[in-house]
Amino acid sequence: MTDPTLAAPRLKGLLHRADTLWPGLLVCALAALAAQFLSDHYGAPAMLMALLMGLSLHFLVEDGERCAPGIGLAARTVLRLGVALLGARISFEVFAQLGLQVVGLIVAALLATMAFGWLAARLLGRGWRLAILTAGSVSICGASAAMAIAAVLPRNDLSERNLSFTVFGVTLLSTVAMVVYPILSNLLGLTDLQSGIFLGGTIHDVAQVVGAGFSVSESVGETATTVKLIRVSLLAPFVLVLTVALRRAGVEDTTADKRPPALPAFVLAFLVLAFVNSLGWLPAVAQATLWALSKWAMLTAIAAVGMKTDLKRILSVPPQSVVLIFLETAFIAAIVLAGVLFLA
Template sequence: MLLDPFRRFAVTISADNLRALAPGLLLCGLIALAAQFLSEHYGAPAMLMSLLLGLAVHPLADEGSKATAGVAFSAKTVLRLGVALLGARISFDIFVALGFEVLVLIVAALTATIAISFLLARLLGRGWRLAILTGGAVSICGASAALAISAILPRNEYTERNLSFTVFSVTLLSTLAMIAYPIAINLLGFDDHQAGIFLGGTIHDVAQVVGAGFSISDAAGETATTVKLLRVSLLAPIVLVLGVAMSQLKLSSDDMGKTPPLVPGFIVGFAALVIANSLGWLPTQVQEAAANVSRWAMLVAIAAVGVKTELKRLSEIPIQSIILVCLQTLFIAAFIYFGTLWIG
């Protein structure tokens, strides 16, 4: 079971349907390459560019086209491979480096953000799926968390639209935060350590955390990155808890999808790599290779999500959904701000 996501990927790729998957895989791969090019040369967020480019080429992967199978494979199996490989970046040393107080603050902020998401969604007339999806993305690790959580949620007619919206909104808000939060920190008078805790605890995506932290100082950047990796490490337990809860409550009994598995294989793979890395079993070269493959797999998966989504459906997103994500972002920022003051 530990190798489940990797075995499934290998079996699928080596099977006779490789030829059927090739057009869609090639399309999503080219989109990912274009997104990375735009990111490296123009500073645009690679995740956001991959989603937008995918949306632009949606007509190429309509139902019945040659690309359909490969796009679906990218959005599901490649995604799970990317999430599993994220574990190679995490080790238990993170918990020791930050200390108990920071660990408590981050766990409390994550729990409170997801909890209040249900209340906010109810007040705004949004569904529980969107509450979990956006709350997890905001509190854990942005687009990566959205993709992982979406993989275990029961599917309905709004699944692709909600995922595209969540990836787009958290990436956009992360980019705005990368610009605005360092300015706010200077006004608040935080030292480098406090600045790192605030940035790492509030900004949704890893790349924007790094950009914001090192724009202040090396010390702030290192602390921010470490805090952010702590949030990423909580992805596995949160997805596991959500999976168990949905399985016990049978939330998918009247939905279009099947009941999510009790323990998703890709989360087991994630946890196994965290443990292996913590025990020193993964050489540096393996960690770096896994991180690169994970990043590219995420870009390919987000491209596939974009390709599968009709742009006109995004225009149907209710204003309440936008308000929901903004309120979640403001909530976690306020929570981490007061928590940082408490730590001192």
């Protein structure tokens, strides 16, 4: 039996911890709820709205210790939870549906965009952290990838600013692409299959891929969504390889009390959920529930990231950073489009 003399202080500590965290968590959750409301009723990107609301509430971190601990937890732990639950959406059947050529094209586009981002960042005088963050976000799954990559990158005094800028940039460019790319695919005379691969392989965020694909036709929408899920499934392997590479280079995050694990827990959870779902062991109701929880966790986390970021620092982002993320977006569009035309 548990010793009551030990249980009481432990319970008291947990209650104190909860009392410290709940105001900040509540504020972040309300910001996420408001962002989703704006998205549902006015068509605004939910991620972008959550970030902007967070930026407007930065004073809660600056001026008040009451909300700061909960906001910090949301930006860190809730973020990792949201990324982990993304695995429930992944099934390795999507690889078989489109064949090795299309999967090869998506992987090649990822690798090429990472290399291009690294080179472009050097030429523009930007740091390697920003290069990995922006190129990874552009080539995998937009804001979700940005937050997952930022979770394992070594931190510095520009980390919060760079993450907020990247989320803002990829979400804005993804929204523009949602409108422009279907028109472009129509002008180029792409078939439904080609259009689906192009839209799913180039647009950053899942919601915008769905919007762009189904605005053309149902078959294009289904293909685009499948291709996008292949890109999302590359998130965990990419973060794992990045973590190992940072450790071998001796530049992993040293701000924590202990050395980070070679396989982060949220990446392991992502892979386990994807494996379970691929085996058909995850009921449709559970899959939908976990996907919804992932979406809410990500919205809550991005609101928290916005709250931790000073808007003045976002506005002070050098123009070279804007050019970098734009060039990376244009590059992956060119690579995937060339691949689609070649495969045809």
